[in-house]
Amino acid sequence: MGRHKDTQINVTLSSPEEDYYPKKPLLSLSQDLSPFFLEKMYAGFSASTGSVGAMHYMWIWFINGYITVPNLD
DSSP, X not given: OOOOSOOEEXXXXXXXXXXXXXXXXXXXXXXXXXXXXXXXXXXXXXXXXXXXXXXXXXXOOOOSSOOOOOOOO
């Protein structure tokens, strides 16, 4: 299988109080994730603050490409 040309991964973070999209990613790397993706699959995220409990929210998630999101109702 050949490498895909779009292998750039950028992770940006901002708090809900911030009214802008960060100009510089917190994490940026070139990695081909296509070998790990299946036709149908679930994707998730986790976050941690160590031993102290905290709430984490994901407000926006961008994917370049085609994706079908099932109705959660």
